[in-house]
Every structure is written in C-alpha cells, then in structure tokens.
Amino acid sequence: MSDTLTETLPILFQDEHLVAINKPTALLVHRSEIDRHETRFALQLVRDQIGQRVYPLHRLDKPTSGVLLFALSPEIAKAMGEQFTTNQIRKQYIAVVRGYAPENGIIDHALKEELDKYTDKKARLNNPPKEAVTHFQRLATVELDVEIERYPQSRYSLVQCQPQTGRKHQIRRHMKHISHPIIGDAKHGKGVHNRYFKQHLDAGRLLLHASQLTFNHPVNGEGITLNAPIDDTLRQLFQRFNWLHSLPKEWQ
Template sequence: MSEETSEKLEIIYQDQWLVAVNKPSGLLVHRSMIDRNETRFALQIVRNQVGQHVYPLHRLDKPTSGVLLFALSPDIARLAGKQFEEGAVKKTYLAVVRGYAPESGEIDHPLKEELDKMTDRKARQNKPAQEAITTFERLATVELPLAIERYPSSRYSLVRVWPKTGRKHQIRRHMKHIAHPIIGDAKHGKGVHNRYFAEHFSAGRLLLACTEMELIHPVSNERLVLSAPLDDVFSDLMSRFGWADSLLRKSS
C-alpha cells in the first residue's frame, strides 16, 4: 500500500455531512503551484481515509497546525461556506511570539494582498489594502537568560488569538505589525530566534496552531465546537516554559 493511501490524520469530528481533522504543521491543504514538488496534501489524505470526496471549507497555511474542516458534499460546502464568507465562524489560535506582548488588544491594520509571483501573475497588482482585524490576549510569558540578540536575556509570550477577518497570513502579519512576530515564521519573523528554537528546543515549526473552531452546524443548526490538541513540539514547549496551566485559562 502506498504512503498516499495509508497515511491517516487525526479525525476530531465526523458525521454524514462534515469531517474535521487536526492538520499537522508542514502539510498543504491541497495541491498548489507554490509547492510544486510537494506530494502530500490534507485533502487527498482525508479523502482516502473516509472513502469519499471532501471539500475544504477554509484554509490553513502549510506551517500552521490545527482544526481543518471539510464538507462531504458540494451542497453542504455551499451551506457551511456562507458562514466562513460572512465571518460568522469563530477561530481560536495559539501562538508563541517574541517579546512580552500586551495583556490584550485589537489589531486593526488593513493588509495589502500578498501575491505569489508564480500563481498570481494575472492578479491585479495594485489592489488597495483590505480591512483586517485581529484580537488577542496574552496567556503567559517566559524570560530566558540567553543573549540571542543584543539584550542579555530573551523574552517570549504565549498568546491566544482570534482573527475577525480572513486575510492571507493575517495573524502572522499582524503580530509582526505590533513587533511581536511568531516564532518559526520564516517570512515575517526573526531568523535568529527561529534558529534557536529549532536547534535547542527541537521546535523547527511555525508556532501557530488553530486550536478551536466554533460554527453553526449547516444541517442541525446546533452550535458546533471543534477542538484540536497541540502536537508534541508545541506541548513540549508548554511544559518546558511552565505554560501548561495557562491553557486552562478561559477566554476574556
């Protein structure tokens, strides 16, 4: 049996209309010209796993882990997709960022669309910035006695984040905008911190995970809350930094 047909993802919810999985960091949702050499895709793995076509309702960046929801028919995809289009789906993320982030806040900073040179060659190049809003709260901090940059110690925060809009790389770009980039972000972060976490904590991934998604079930109309546990890399950092208890803190 080939790797493509034998690989399985953790299913966190399934009924006759929807299936949700815990997508690992480093896995594309579907085939993309951006990663032409990639051979593994969540869509194909889940399709093979459940034995039928699946239809992604949203996207997660390749390096981001967590809740990934699929519809099991085009009709359900249209029904559920409206909630995503209207911003009615509440997504909760955890991130490890550089520095001591503010206790809480809202980032209201419009974002210009990030265009890929290869896949967006025909896209309009001068589109105005789009509304982008992200709220967050700081759950915990740690100070390491290490001079990674010019300071004698290095500070980091665990933050819980809620994107109110769905722009490309919104959380990553917004955290950079307030000078607290996410650890492991090769494009918007700081390489020296990313390398330190990879080399000393075996944390070479983007430290951003969609841990919860809340929506109305498109058929039953009941509130549906999907939760995805953190992977071993993220969990090990929670223990190492003494942050495990902070995850029990209720959202403000």
C-alpha cells in the first residue's frame, strides 16, 4: 500500500454537467511547455478526484488562485464555450496593487497578444492589438511606514476587477498600464515591492485571486454564482492590513 496521499482540491460546485474548484496558487491548469518540469495539474487532479474526464472551460495563470470551472462532457464544454466567447460570463477578481488606485474606473486599452516562446511558437507575430476592457473598484488602502522606493511611506490598494474581455494576462497588464501593478507580478510589477511582501509580510505569491464566477447553467438556464474564499496567505495579509471587512463574507 502506497504511503503517498492523493491530493484533493476544494470543490465549489458539482453536478452531472459541471465541476468547479478553488484553484490554489502555483498550480497549472494543464500540462504546458512553459513548465516542462511540473508534474501537478488541476485537470488531472480534478479528474482523479471525481473519477471522470473533465474539460477545462477557461484558464487561470499558474500563480493566480480562485474559481476554475470544468465541463464533464464535450457537449457541455461547447455550450459553455459559447458563453465565454460571447462574454456572457461575469468574472470578479481581487488584487493587491502598488499605490493608491483611483476609487473606480474603466481601463479600455487594447492589448497585443503576449507570445510565449514555447506554447505560441506557431502564432503570428504581427497581429494587431485586440480590444481589452477591465472595470475596477478600489475596496481599501493601506500606508506602511517603510521606505521601499523614494518615499518614506509605501502605499497599497485592494482592488476588485471585472474583465469585460478575456485577453492573456489582461488584469495584470491593465493594472500596470495605469501605474498600479499587482504585487507579486514578476513580469509586470516591481521587484523591490514583490521582495518586501515576500520577505516581510509572508506574501510571496502573485496577489491576484479569481473570487467569483457568474454564468447561466448550460442545461436548465439557471443563474449560478460561484465564490472562492481567499487562501491563508491572502487572509493573514488582509488581517494585517485590516482589509477583511472590505470583502464579501463568501470571499473571506
């Protein structure tokens, strides 16, 4: 008998057509050339956990946590795919960003496709930028008495983001575009802030979480809203910043 324990993931919703999990950070959705050494994938873990094949309906970046939805048949995958393609799915994210973000706003900034040298090597290099729109709202702020860059204090915001389109790294790139990059974003953020959060605040992950997904059930048309609670890393950070009360109870 093997002494290794089978890893299980938190299931947020399951019926005969769909299953949704709360994906932890640092977990790939499926096998990728980007992380050829990786052996853990949400797709295989969910399949083994529920004992049947699953079909991914959307993606979350490896470091992003939160709601991840799978279909349980090709027919349901096709029906749900149409909702995703026509932007009928409502997604809500929360993120910790550098600086005091505006109270609310709409980022309407077209994005060129970010190509990966492994997975996108057959993609065209000269595609024009595609429409990308993100709505955001500031939920809370904090000022730390620590000099990280040129100011004696350092400011951060908790923001809620609703992407209207689904471009690759859209929220990460849009928040950088308005000069409020997400903490922990190695590609689009600032290393000095990322290191401070990792070394002094026990928050060494990308501080982006897919907190809510709303859609119509593909069989009965019922409106469904799935909420994913934050993980321990985010919870201890939000407690430290006195931010927990700024979140709906379902996300805490």
